[in-house]
Amino acid sequence: MSLIVQKYGGSSVANPERIMRVAQRIVKRKQAGNDVIAVVSAMGDTTDELVKLVADITNKPPKREYDMLISTGEQVSVSLLAMAINELGEDVISLTGSQVGIITNELHSKAKILEIKNNRLEKELNEGKIVIVAGFQGVTINNEITTLGRGGSDTTAVAVATALKADLCEIYTDVDGVYTTDPRVVKKASKLPEISYEEMLELASLGANVLHPRSVEIAKEYNIKLAVKSSFYCCPGTYIKEVEELENNIVVSGVACNKSEVKLSLLGLPDRPGIASKVFNRLAGEGVNVDMIIQNVNYDGVNDITFTIDEDDFNGTKELLEEMKESLEYRELIYDLEVAKVSIVGAGMVTNPGVAAKMFEALAQEEVNIGMISTSEIKVSCLINRSEADKAVKAIHAKFNLDKIGER
Ligand code: ADP
Ligand code: ASP
Ligand code: MG
Numbered sequence: 494m495s496l497i498v499q500k501y502g503g504s505s506v507a508n509p510e511r512i513m514r515v516a517q518r519i520v521k522r523k524q525a526g527n528d529v530i531a532v533v534s535a536m537g538d539t540t541d542e543l544v545k546l547v548a549d550i551t552n553k554p555p556k557r558e559y560d561m562l563i564s565t566g567e568q569v570s571v572s573l574l575a576m577a578i579n580e581l582g583e584d585v586i587s588l589t590g591s592q593v594g595i596i597t598n599e600l601h602s603k604a605k606i607l608e609i610k611n612n613r614l615e616k617e618l619n620e621g622k623i624v625i626v627a628g629f630q631g632v633t634i635n636n637e638i639t640t641l642g643r644g645g646s647d648t649t650a651v652a653v654a655t656a657l658k659a660d661l662c663e664i665y666t667d668v669d670g671v672y673t674t675d676p677r678v679v680k681k682a683s684k685l686p687e688i689s690y691e692e693m694l695e696l697a698s699l700g701a702n703v704l705h706p707r708s709v710e711i712a713k714e715y716n717i718k719l720a721v722k723s724s725f726y727c728c729p730g731t732y733i734k735e736v737e738e739l740e741n742n743i744v745v746s747g748v749a750c751n752k753s754e755v756k757l758s759l760l761g762l763p764d765r766p767g768i769a770s771k772v773f774n775r776l777a778g779e780g781v782n783v784d785m786i787i788q789n790v791n792y793d794g795v796n797d798i799t800f801t802i803d804e805d806d807f808n809g810t811k812e813l814l815e816e817m818k819e820s821l822e823y824r825e826l827i828y829d830l831e832v833a834k835v836s837i838v839g840a841g842m843v844t845n846p847g848v849a850a851k852m853f854e855a856l857a858q859e860e861v862n863i864g865m866i867s868t869s870e871i872k873v874s875c876l877i878n879r880s881e882a883d884k885a886v887k888a889i890h891a892k893f894n895l896d897k898i899g900e901r
Contacts, residue, residue, distance in 0.1 A: 495660040496618070497522060500532040500628065500650035504667040505724035506570045507537035509577075515665075515724060516577035519623060523583060528618050530657070532628045532650040533574055535566025540629075540643070552808065556601035560630075560640045563602075564590070567627035567646070575625050585623040588613065590630035590638075595649065597631035597639045600780050602805075604631055604639035605707070606648065609656035618657075626653060647708035655715040662712065662719050663730075664704065669723035670731035671696070671703055673895035674748040678883050681896035685746060686729065689736040692746050692838050695872045699836040700751030709733065736840055744848060745839035745893045750886050752833045752879055754784060755807050756864070758799040759814065761824025764791045769798060771821065772814075779813060781806045785834070785867045785876060795824070799865065801876065804830065832864065833882035836874040837889060843870045855892035861885050 499519065506512050515531075523529045534540075543563045547554050568589060575587035594610030617624045628646025631639045641648050647664055654662035671693065672682040688696075690713035697706040703721060712719040712733065722730035762768050769788065776783055786800040802810055807830070814826050835856075842848045849866075852873055856863060861884065865876035877885055890896065 494526055494528060496528040496530070496657060498530045498532065498650050498654040498657070498659045498662045500646055500662070500664045501534065501574075501724055502646065502664075502666045503534040503537050503539065505665055506533055506574060509573070511724075512536075512570070512573050512577050513580075516574060516581055518665075518724070519574075520578060520581045520583050523623050530614065530618070530624045530626060530653055530659070531574070532626045532646055532653060533567065533570045534628050534646040536570050536573075539566035539569070557637060560601045560638050564627075564630040564638050564640050567629055571625045571627045578623055578625070583623055584621055585625060586617050587625040587627070588617075589627045590649070591632035591636070593626055593653075595631040595652070597633060597641070599633050599635075599637070599639070601637075601639055603642040603780065604633075606631055606641070606652045609652055611656045614653070614657060641707070642705065644702055644705040645707070647705035648711065651708040651711045651717055651719065654717050655711055660718065662717050664708075664719070664721045665724035666703065666721065667723070667725070668703060668721075669726055669728045670721050671701070671733075671747075673746065673898055674886055674890050675701065675750070678750070678886055679748075679890050679896075682890065683896055683898040685731050685898070687732045687734055687739055688746055689739055689840055690733055691736060691871060692840055693733050695836075695838040695869075696747050696749045699749035699834065699838065699872065699874065700753075701747065701749040743839060743898065744841040744845045745837050745895065746898075747838050748886050748889050748893075748895065749836045749838065750833060750882050751836075752882055753804050754801045754832060754834055754876075755804045756799060756801050756829040756832045756876065757810065757814070758797055758827045759821070759823045759825075760797045760827065761795045762798060763822050764794050764796045768796075768821065772798065772817075775813065775817065776802075776810060779806075779809060781810055785865050785874065787865055801832070801834070801865070829864075831879045832876050833879040833885075834874050834876050835882060835885045835889060836872050837893070838872045840871050842872070849873045851892055852889055855888040856885055859884055859888045861888075 571587035597604035
């Protein structure tokens with residue numbers, strides 16, 4: 494008997510008809526002789542609506558209360574799905590993150606799972622039940638509700654699969670796999686039958702929100718078999734594997750775009766040891782993830798440092814840096830809220846010179862200006878104007894012939 498963990502995203506459970514369809518899919522898997530745990534997101538745009546409600550009350554919500562609120566969507570969907578499965582005559586139970594024992598750290602809104610106490614899950618499975626788990630949420634050791642970051646139900650699924658040593662973790666969503674770029678932006682994007690953990694981790698971290706980055710990180714670390722599939726059609730999907738298991742080694746596998754970063758610059762910082770450490774240690778202490786960083790050449794004993802962060806962290810970071818103006822002795826803080834980061838990812842990049850140049854050429858041909866660049870062995874990212882992001886993604890996708898990837 495195999496243990497399968499499935500995850501259904503918001504669009505897959507957006508209304509009662511879809512919930513019934515998901516219930517049928519789960520029951521079919523169970524009746525084929527498998528143990529099934531299904532992790533579920535909130536229905537449709539529920540979480541977005543909850544976030545909007547907050548904005549009507551305050552732009553500085555207490556972090557604990559924010560998580561109390563935005564975790565509620567999943568409690569609705571798990572219970573409805575359990576009722577649907579019950580209607581189909583199968584034994585089922587729905588559980589919240591805290592009932593399962595998904596223990597996280599205290600970092601509200603981007604908490605990390607520390608441990609899953611799997612005795613409750615094992616008990617319910619041993620009693621022959623299908624178990625439905627609320628995604629996206631956990632609980633601290635002090636019994637406070639936390640959430641794992643937007644899109645975090647994928648991570649719940651992979652973490653549950655890891656804790657119970659599941660045979661397979663399937664992520665069911667509104668696309669039938671991982672594409673060379675977001676198929677909503679580029680109609681001609683190609684579906685990838687397989688991709689390495691490393692490339693998928695980069696794509697997800699760089700904005701391909703088909704998978705939550707942390708879910709890929711955990712799957713890679715614990716070697717969990719992971720697949721992305723459509724919850725609407727029956728087709729093979731995309732398998733995420735070790736690079737050695739791939740049939741083809743593609744130079745560039747995909748283009749990702751992140752439209753939720755903002756750029757800040759500290760101008761006229763004193764050019765002496767310890768200044769960058771002071772800035773970034775303080776931000777790290779507040780749980781702010783800093784992404785791209787550049788420091789320009791020293792002039793007259795001062796430097797400028799420019800960096801990008803997630804837009805959700807903007808208000809807090811701005812306030813913090815303004816408070817630190819005297820101690821950091823910088824001249825001015827400026828920011829740009831209208832930036833986007835476009836990136837290419839590919840494991841074969843490191844052995845193929847000229848890949849970055851080709852990306853820059855695609856942007857130049859569209860007259861897109863590059864503000865910042867960062868690279869690693871398997872990715873190149875450029876910060877550009879947000880209004881030009883879709884045009885840039887299309888141009889880069891075409892430049893690398895990614896619409897023909899299936900033909901290679
Ligand atoms: P769910 O609610 O099921 O978790 P998401 O909206 O989080 O679904 O993720 C699926 C969406 O991810 C797709 O509808 C698609 O627009 C987007 N997406 C972005 N990049 C990619 C990509 N490279 N391949 C497939 N989908 C992508
Ligand atoms: N419902 C949460 C969100 O919208 C978690 C998820 O969908 O994975 O971000
Ligand atoms: Mg998602």
